[in-house]
Amino acid sequence: MARSSFASLVIFVNDINDHPPIFQETEYRVDISEDIPKGSYIKGVSATDGDSGQNANLRYSLVSGNALGWFSISENSGLVTSAALLDREIASKIVLNISAKDQGLQPKISYTKLIVNVTDVNDQVPTFTQSTYHVSVVEHAPAGTELLVLSASDDDLGANGTIRFSFEADTPAKVQELFRLDAMSGRLSTAAELDREDQASYLLHIQAADAGSPPLHSVGKVNITLRDINDNRPVFYPVQYFANVKENEPSGSYVTTVSATDPDLGRNGTVKYIITAGDTSKFRINSNSGKISTLVPLDREEKTAYQLQVSATDGNGLRSQTQDNPPIFSQRAYSFVMFENVGIGTVIGAVSATTVDLNTNISYLITSGDQRGLFTVNSAGQIIASSQIDREEQAFYQLKIVARGGDITGEAFVNITVKDLNDNAPHFIHAVEHVSAVENWSTGHVIFQARASDPDEGPNGMVVYSLKQNPRGLFHIHEKHGLITLTGPLEVTTSSYEVEVTASDKGVPQHTSNLVLIVSVYDVNDNSPVFDQLSYEVIILESEPVNSMFFKVEATDKDSGLNGEIMYDIAGGNIRDVFGIFPDGQLYIKAELDRETQDRYNLVVVASDRAVEPLSATVNVSIILDDVNDNRPLFNSTNYVFHFGEEQQRGSLVGHVFAEDKDFGPNSEIRYTFETPQQNFELNAITGELTSTLQLDRELLMRQRGASVFSFVVMSSDQGLPKPLRDQAKVQVYIQDINDNPPKFTKDIYQASISESAQNMTQLLRVSASDMDENKNGLVHYLPRGNHFNIDPSTGLIYTNREIDREFSNLFELTIKAIDQAVPSESRRYALKNVTIWVTDQNDNIPMFIHLDRVCKMRSRF
Numbered sequence: 062m063a064r065s066s067f068a069s070l071v072i073f074v075n076d077i078n079d080h081p082p083i084f085q086e087t088e089y090r091v092d093i094s095e096d097i098p099k100g101s102y103i104k105g106v107s108a109t110d111g112d113s114g115q116n117a118n119l120r121y122s123l124v125s126g127n128a129l130g131w132f133s134i135s136e137n138s139g140l141v142t143s144a145a146l147l148d149r150e151i152a153s154k155i156v157l158n159i160s161a162k163d164q165g166l167q168p169k170i171s172y173t174k175l176i177v178n179v180t181d182v183n184d185q186v187p188t189f190t191q192s193t194y195h196v197s198v199v200e201h202a203p204a205g206t207e208l209l210v211l212s213a214s215d216d217d218l219g220a221n222g223t224i225r226f227s228f229e230a231d232t233p234a235k236v237q238e239l240f241r242l243d244a245m246s247g248r249l250s251t252a253a254e255l256d257r258e259d260q261a262s263y264l265l266h267i268q269a270a271d272a273g274s275p276p277l278h279s280v281g282k283v284n285i286t287l288r289d290i291n292d293n294r295p296v297f298y299p300v301q302y303f304a305n306v307k308e309n310e311p312s313g314s315y316v317t318t319v320s321a322t323d324p325d326l327g328r329n330g331t332v333k334y335i336i337t338a339g340d341t342s343k344f345r346i347n348s349n350s351g352k353i354s355t356l357v358p359l360d361r362e363e364k365t366a367y368q369l370q371v372s373a374t375d376g377n378g379l380r381s382q383t384q385d386n387p388p389i390f391s392q393r394a395y396s397f398v399m400f401e402n403v404g405i406g407t408v409i410g411a412v413s414a415t416t417v418d419l420n421t422n423i424s425y426l427i428t429s430g431d432q433r434g435l436f437t438v439n440s441a442g443q444i445i446a447s448s449q450i451d452r453e454e455q456a457f458y459q460l461k462i463v464a465r466g467g468d469i470t471g472e473a474f475v476n477i478t479v480k481d482l483n484d485n486a487p488h489f490i491h492a493v494e495h496v497s498a499v500e501n502w503s504t505g506h507v508i509f510q511a512r513a514s515d516p517d518e519g520p521n522g523m524v525v526y527s528l529k530q531n532p533r534g535l536f537h538i539h540e541k542h543g544l545i546t547l548t549g550p551l552e553v554t555t556s557s558y559e560v561e562v563t564a565s566d567k568g569v570p571q572h573t574s575n576l577v578l579i580v581s582v583y584d585v586n587d588n589s590p591v592f593d594q595l596s597y598e599v600i601i602l603e604s605e606p607v608n609s610m611f612f613k614v615e616a617t618d619k620d621s622g623l624n625g626e627i628m629y630d631i632a633g634g635n636i637r638d639v640f641g642i643f644p645d646g647q648l649y650i651k652a653e654l655d656r657e658t659q660d661r662y663n664l665v666v667v668a669s670d671r672a673v674e675p676l677s678a679t680v681n682v683s684i685i686l687d688d689v690n691d692n693r694p695l696f697n698s699t700n701y702v703f704h705f706g707e708e709q710q711r712g713s714l715v716g717h718v719f720a721e722d723k724d725f726g727p728n729s730e731i732r733y734t735f736e737t738p739q740q741n742f743e744l745n746a747i748t749g750e751l752t753s754t755l756q757l758d759r760e761l762l763m764r765q766r767g768a769s770v771f772s773f774v775v776m777s778s779d780q781g782l783p784k785p786l787r788d789q790a791k792v793q794v795y796i797q798d799i800n801d802n803p804p805k806f807t808k809d810i811y812q813a814s815i816s817e818s819a820q821n822m823t824q825l826l827r828v829s830a831s832d833m834d835e836n837k838n839g840l841v842h843y844l845p846r847g848n849h850f851n852i853d854p855s856t857g858l859i860y861t862n863r864e865i866d867r868e869f870s871n872l873f874e875l876t877i878k879a880i881d882q883a884v885p886s887e888s889r890r891y892a893l894k895n896v897t898i899w900v901t902d903q904n905d906n907i908p909m910f911i912h913l914d915r916v917c918k919m920r921s922r923f
Contacts, residue, residue, distance in 0.1 A: 690781025
């Protein structure tokens with residue numbers, strides 16, 4: 062008979078280094094300010110290794126990219142820190158190549174990149190290209206002349222490196238007014254003409270500041286030198302000299318010395334003298350010194366006084382003013398009176414100016430006050446009318462007259478008053494006027510006011526009115542005001558009266574003008590229009606087109622002629638001006654109608670006759686808009702997202718969809734349907750409620766469909782005719798997990814053996830459990846920790862916790878608990894599994910006798 066026995070064989074698989082380290086990211090990026098202190102944290106890189114033990118023990122290092130020595134990396138943790146101060150202006154982007162190397166016998170290495178972008182701080186001061194700029198410009202150069210373009214650099218970025226130029230704060234305001242500095246470009250130019258004789262040079266302090274916070278700045282100097290031009294004439298001081306000379310003194314006798322100065326430089330300021338007027342046969346002047354002496358002996362009995370005129374000329378030909386005394390008018394202001402319409406060439410008045418200078422001819426000029434050129438002035442100072450002068454255009458003129466003697470001028474004012482002549486007749490706006498009157502108007506009724514104007518002055522412009530033609534004496538006019546009133550009743554049989562009005566002024570000679578007034582007589586309007594109904598109600602479709610006529614109102618008037626002719630208008634209720642009415646009472650549509658905006662209009666229609674004093678009547682017209690199916694049933698969302706917990710009972714509410722239709726009646730009744738049938742859900746056609754038809758299991762859905770979300774389209778449709786309108790929306794239903802699955806170990810039996818000589822922290826085996834739930838409901842941790850063995854709560858790795866002695870115990874039974882991390886903790890599920898660990902023997906004990914005294918006795922026998 063066959064016999065058999067069984068034994069358990071436990072095989073331990075030792076790890077080999079067959080996995081390279083894997084970085085979490087193939088490329089890391091970080092932005093770091095350049096002013097961070099040494100030793101600051103930059104970034105942490107991390108890699109994992111699927112091996113175990115030393116094969117998974119990683120060391121990090123910087124391979125390349127750290128030539129500046131700015132960074133260091135922790136060999137164990139992968140933390141990158143700054144090893145020195147950073148400077149963006151040296152390098153703004155550093156690419157560090159980092160390696161992760163395991164510690165296996167045949168190590169594996171992986172690499173990643175850390176890209177460090179060094180961000181800017183405002184640590185660079187704007188720097189001028191020159192500390193001092195030297196520039197020269199000719200004096201009196203026109204305003205806006207460019208002097209130079211300042212330039213400064215700042216290696217910072219953005220606002221920190223954006224430079225603005227300005228004058229230093231303590232620069233005097235008067236100096237700043239002379240120069241213009243463009244803040245952006247640094248262009249320095251003149252803002253006014255500069256005069257070297259006022260100031261020959263300027264030293265400007267210019268500030269270049271960046272736009273950082275706070276801003277940094279530096280100061281540069283600009284030295285501006287003005288070059289001279291010959292812009293000054295020699296000037297005498299004093300301007301008059303008096304000298305005494307004895308008669309019969311020999312020729313060459315000293316008279317006096319004149320002196321003139323010129324502030325220009327060099328040749329431009331060198332002065333020469335010459336006698337330009339007077340008795341040059343008896344006197345001479347030293348051209349360099351200005352010394353005047355006699356040419357011949359002088360005889361007092363021949364002439365007691367001499368007057369000389371001396372000019373000074375500079376080296377480039379500019380001469381001093383030869384006339385030092387301006388012409389002086391006999392009066393500062395002149396006043397003249399003239400009549401309008403005087404003949405051309407008539408002398409209005411005369412002015413006169415004189416000067417004490419020699420050889421000076423005086424001319425006159427009108428410089429202001431005569432924009433139309435009505436006056437001229439001749440060389441004798443006479444002011445002459447050069448054109449027709451009309452007082453009604455302008456009654457007073459103030460002329461400015463300038464007298465010129467050489468380069469020197471004097472001025473005076475001339476006031477001219479223009480007196481009126483009766484040269485205008487009264488003027489009516491229209492030669493013929495029409496007015497309407499009613500036969501029953503009473504005596505004294507005002508029917509018209511005549512108005513005539515006369516631009517003349519005083520009595521010449523005073524207007525009085527009279528009637529030149531007064532049919533049957535039925536009319537009267539007020540002499541001053543021109544009001545025309547009735548003196549008796551008008552006859553309707555006479556269709557019109559022609560009245561002629563005369564307007565006269567009181568001037569000499571007297572001027573008149575006439576107006577013809579046609580008075581039309583009309584019947585008395587004593588009947589109001591009457592509508593054929595007290596009110597109207599009209600129903601029209603909201604889709605009626607623009608300009609279509611839809612209803613006509615009608616009124617009658619018992620009067621005749623214009624008093625009985627009726628016109629219609631809409632007086633109220635016409636919101637947004639959507640309706641119009643023709644003069645015959647026909648209503649029409651002016652703008653598109655929309656019942657959903659306004660479904661009813663209450664118009665007030667007025668009927669008026671065409672009398673001079675019209676009568677009217679009103680009626681209410683109610684317009685009701687009938688609905689057409691012109692609005693779709695619109696969902697309030699184009700994409701509905703619902704979250705529905707698994708394991709809920711069939712018929713549970715998932716969510717609610719809703720659509721709205723602005724139409725009325727059946728056109729707005731909405732029905733909901735699926736675009737395609739859904740076996741897991743049901744949609745209430747009336748309410749839009751979405752419910753489940755099955756009890757849904759998320760884990761089953763994941764196994765069957767690979768996803769726990771349902772996506773489908775719902776439709777909304779109204780009940781309008783002839784064709785319903787529709788809308789659609791997307792629905793997504795996410796099945797939410799509940800903690801309905803416990804962890805499950807992947808093996809039924811876990812066994813391991815370990816030598817009693819194994820060191821502490823020796824790895825034995827790894828237990829593994831999975832949980833079909835998601836997130837924390839499916840996250841498994843392992844328990845417990847023991848005296849001899851521990852388990853890693855995350856990985857399930859079992860390892861020794863202390864030394865083991867087989868002679869103490871050769872078998873250990875561990876109970877491992879796998880528990881999920883659901884919240885709250887009371888809802889957590891778990892599974893238990895036993896692990897058997899055998900301890901194998903090592904020759905770690907020497908032989909020992911059981912009874913040592915018996916051995917000693919036996920030895921003594923021998």
